[in-house]
Amino acid sequence: MVDLQRVFLSLFFLSLLLKFSFILGQPLSSSTELSALFDLRSSLGLRSKDWPRKADPCSAWHGVRCQSGRVVGLNLSGLRRTRLGRINPQFSVDALANLTSLSYFNSSGFFLPGPIPDWFGSNLSSLSVLDLRFSSIISSIPSSLGNLPNLTHLYLSNNVLTGTIPETLGQLSTLLVLDLSQNLLTGFIPPSLSSLHNLTLLHLSANFLSGPIPPSLGSLLNLASLHLSDNSLTLSIPNELGNLTLLRDLDLSLNLLSGTLPNELGGLRNLRRIALANNSLTGPLPPNVFSNLQKLQSIVLNHNNFNSALPDVLWFRSELHFLDASYNNLTGTIPNRTSIANASDAIFNLSYNLLYGSLTSQLERFSFIDLSGNYFQGRVPDGTSLNASVNDNCLQNVSNQKSLQDCQSFYAARGLNFNGIGPTHDPTSPPAQGDKNNQHLKFILLGVFGGIVFIALLVLLVALFLCRRRQVGTADQREISANPVPSVGGLPPYGISINFASLGEAFTYRQLLGATKDFGDSNLIKHGHSGDLYRGILEGGIPIVVKRINVNTLKRDAYMKELDLFSSASHSRLVPLLGHCLEHENEKLLVYKFMPNGDLSNALFRKTTQEGDGLQSLDWITRVKIAIGAAEALSYLHHECNPPLVHRDVQASSILLDDKFEVRFGSLSELCIQEGDGHQNVLTRFLRLSQTSEQGLTGPPSTCAYDVYCLGKVLLELVTGKLGMSASNNANTNEWLEYALPYININEKELMTKIVDPSLILDEDLFEEVWAMAIVAKSCLNPKPSKRPLTRYILKALENPLKVVREENSGSARLRTTSSRGSWNAAFFGSIREATILKRSGTAYSQGSLQGGDVSSSHKRLSNEIFPEPAGVRDIERQDGD
Known part of the structure; x- marks a missing residue:
């Protein structure tokens, strides 16, 4: 009886073991694959915490997926290397060749500097997903990748890939997604890609591709997303693209495209978004095209040469939420219909065109509409000013309009009636009696007001003259x-x-x-x-x-x-x-x-030959020199000018470089006095009033903190090699910032390897300088403007980069020796601490947070607990508060 019980008990435990083994997965059964995984663990320098040596890889190793005792998937994204592995990271994955059942390999965000091995295309025949995004891969795309018969997803974006797109990629008949964007690829788009009939996504944006768009791409009938923006593509948009009836997203912006919009684009009946900005497209906007595109939600056509009326259908399309057709030659009037723009959240930008006529009261239906730089006349309807920008027109009851001569010339050239700037009645008809009385009253009030203003100006000019004489005398003495x-x-x-x-x-x-x-x-x-x-x-x-x-x-x-x-x-x-x-x-x-070396946006990666065969990256010493020069320029404007001046256009294209790569700041047309500056005298404020009003709500903020934020993006561009980041405030830039900033940590230098520019050649000391500049950049990007460091502190930090990381990491005892609030490192690190707390509390680092509110007191207490302020700083702050 006892033996029978033992038998039943053994069977019971055996059944439980089978159930658990089914749930947890079978252990790795191949000794060859086990050896391959240990080789990979060693070559990549992975931590034992993620891949423990004595545990079964199928059940205990992070990112390893097994099926039937074989390795079918590897995900390195999010894994970290050991200290030794971080010293010399490489694309060392030769052991993958022995994982013959591997169906997907994902190293997105994992630092793999080096070229993709050529054997990928011959030894990984089972591979269906290859994801190498943000991995700092260099060199060219191996043509052998075209030999992967089961590949469905190929992600190689955001790397430093050079050379041309291999023709052999057209052999991937099962491919669904091809993303090669954000690289340094050159040459033409290979026509062989038109053989990828199952392709649903093709992204080649932000490269250096040239030549025409292959008409054969119109045969990719399953394509839902086509992004070819930010290249140097030429000639016209192929008519064949109109065959892509499933296409939802088309982006051809920032190229050299010319010609007119083909009528065949009206066949894109599922299109939600179209972007054609910054090309040289001309001719009309075909009404029949936009009549057929009934699902459009976003249209971007700015900075082209379109010269027709805006199709009426776009005014009445309730699905359309965003339209940017600014900086074209569009003409015509706004239709006056009650059904205009039913979508209350619609945003239209039609600025700097040739639109004319009267404004309709239906504009209040828009969330915002920009009609600046046109030729609208008459009066602005009540309520429109709250959600519209109408500067630089021919309107009567608002300021900042064109001259009367400009308006008269425009309307006369087109044979149109112009009612002038002023009263709306006919000037040839006799005014009514009430009008006469009103006019007399206006003249009386105008005379009184004019006299007061004249006397006030006279007094202020005398005061200014005396003040000027005193300043000159003081200057002579000093x-x-x-x-x-x-x-x-x-x-x-x-x-x-x-x-x-x-x-x-x-x-x-x-x-x-x-x-x-x-x-x-x-x-x-x-x-x-x-x-x-x-x-x-x-x-x-x-x-x-x-x-x-x-x-x-x-x-x-x-x-x-x-x-x-x-x-x-x-x-x-x-x-x-x-x-x-x-x-x-x-x-x-x-x-x-x-400036022989152009601007930073072109000099960061320069062509090495006249034919443009390759690109040469600026070395780190030169990048530091440029960063210091930019900080010196801003420090001069912010701290040496009285009152402080704000540049408002700090980006890589504004930083000009002479023959010795010395910085010369350009793009000075946006420069203005800092908003809310308390040092301006009364006369200065009065004389600057019109200038301040002209800036409007749509211009950059007139604060030094805004310049600091933009400088932070420039510094991050120098560190990461991410081209164009400082020139953009779009969603992609903000998304990249949210990805990159967590890797900048004052306590953990090795995280920087995930985002540092892989083209840089760095020893240990230089890598610490890169780390320091990244910390400076992160402090500049603090979402709270008041917590961003002053530019004079930024300059000192850049001049002493090793002092930034070594003194801050030497313990709180070193910090407590700081006795002055004016110490640059005390003030500088205060912004880093605040940025750390904000990030931990979920606050996003984005342009939208530039004017963010104050941080709660609980956050401040937490900040002081984690990073105790120097005693001297706290004492001075307490005295200031009293």
């Missing part, structure tokens, strides 16, 4: 240096002259026309937001850059900001102004010194 700082630094009002003698040579228009070859396209550098930039050579062989400003399309006095700055200030970090030409009323020319 022997101020030859490089004065601006006393105002903004736009001088009309009637106050600029010292043009200090602005270099007064060139003639004929001189600059000859220097730039009649402003020919071959001499065009780029279309800047404040004017077109042309390279030129003066008669003496001196290279120059000429900014050509059309005052009809920009604020008429915008160029005066730069002239005012250069007339009152001189600093080695500002781009040298050689002269000007102000002969023509509607066109102004500013002449700058030519």
Whole structure:
């Protein structure tokens, strides 16, 4: 009986063991694969915490998936290396060749510097998913990848891949997703990709691809997403793309496309989003195309040359939530129908076109609409100003409008009636009696007000004159240096002259026309937001850059900001102004010194040959030099100018580089006085009132903290090699910041290996400098503006990078020795601590958080507990609070 019980008990435990083995999965049965996994563990330097040596890989190793005792999947994303593994990380995965049942391999975000092995295409025949995003892979894409018969998903985006796209990828007949975006690929898009008939997603954006879009891509009938943006693609949009009836997302922006929109695009009946911005497309917007695209939710057409009316159907489409057709030549009027834009959350940007006529009261249905830079006349309907921007038009009851002459010329050229700027009644008809009385009252009030203003101005001018004399006397006594700082630094009002003698040579228009070859396209550098930039050579062989400003399309006095700055200030970090030409009323020319190394956006990765066969990365020493130069320029504007000046356009393209890679700050047209500055006298504030109002709600913030935020993105671009990040505030940039910033940790240097630019050659000390600059960048990106460091602290931190990481990590005892609130490292690290707490509490690092609210007191207490403030700092803060 006892034996029978033992038998039943043994069977019971055996059944339980079988059940648990079924639930947990069978142990690894192949000794070859077990040996391969241990080889991989060693070559990648994975921690025993993730892959414990004495445990079964199928049940206990993170990221290892088994089926029937064989390894079918590996996921390295999120795993970390040992200290020795971090010293020399490589793409060392040769052991994968022995995992013959492997169906997916994911190393997204795992640092694998080096090329993809050529044997991937011959030894991993079972592979269906290959995900190597954000892995810092270099070199070219091996053509052998086209030999993977079961591959369905190929993700290689956000790496440093060079060379061309292999033709052999067209052999992947089972492929569903191909993402090669955010790399350095060159050459044409291979027509062989049209053989991928199962493809649903094709992303090739942000590379250096050239040539036309292959018409054969129109045969990919299952395609749902096609992204070819931010390349150098030429010629027209192929008609064949209209065959992609399942397409939902089409992005061809930031290319060199020309021609008209093909009518065949009307066949994209499932299209939700279309982006064609920053090309050279021209001609009309075909109404029949947009009539057929009834599911469109987002349309981006800005910075092209479309020259027709905006199709009426777009005004009435309730599904359309976003439309940007700014900076085109669109004309016509706004239809006046009650059903216009039923979607209350719709955002339209139609600024800087040739639209005209009266504004309709139905504009209040929009969440926001930008109609600036057009030719609308009449009056603004009540309630429109709250959700609309109407600057630079021909309207009557708002400020910041075009001149009467410009408006009259526009309407006369088109044979249209223009009612003028002023009263809306017919000026030839006699006014009514009530109107006469109102006019008399207006004249009386105007005279009284004018007299008061005149007396106030007279008194203030006398006070300013006396104050100026006192300043001059004090300056003489103190022997101020030859490089004065601006006393105002903004736009001088009309009637106050600029010292043009200090602005270099007064060139003639004929001189600059000859220097730039009649402003020919071959001499065009780029279309800047404040004017077109042309390279030129003066008669003496001196290279120059000429900014050509059309005052009809920009604020008429915008160029005066730069002239005012250069007339009152001189600093080695500002781009040298050689002269000007102000002969023509509607066109102004500013002449700058030519910068041989262009700007940072083009110099970070430079072509090494004339044919553009390869790219050479800036070395780390040069990057540090550029970072310090940019910080010096901002420190001058923020701390040496009185009142402080805000650049408002800090990005890689604004950082110009001379022949020795010394920084010269450009793009000075957005420069203004810091918002809310308390040092301005009454007259200065009065004279600057119109300038402040012109900035509107849509311009960049006029605060030094905004410059610091933008500088942080530039520093991060230097650290990571992420091209174009500092120039963009879109969702992709914010998403990348949220991905990258957690890897910047003051307590853990090794995390930086996941985001550092893989093209950099670094020893241990240089890697610490990279780490330090990344910490500086993260402090600049603090979502709370008041917690971002001042630029003078940033400059000192960049000049002493090892002091940043070594002193902060040396313990709280070192911090407690700080006795002054003015200490740069005490103030600097305060912003890092706040950023750490905000990140832990779930606050996102994004442009949308620039004006975020105060952090709660509980967060502040937690911050002090984790990072105790120096005693001296706390004492001074307590005294200030009292």
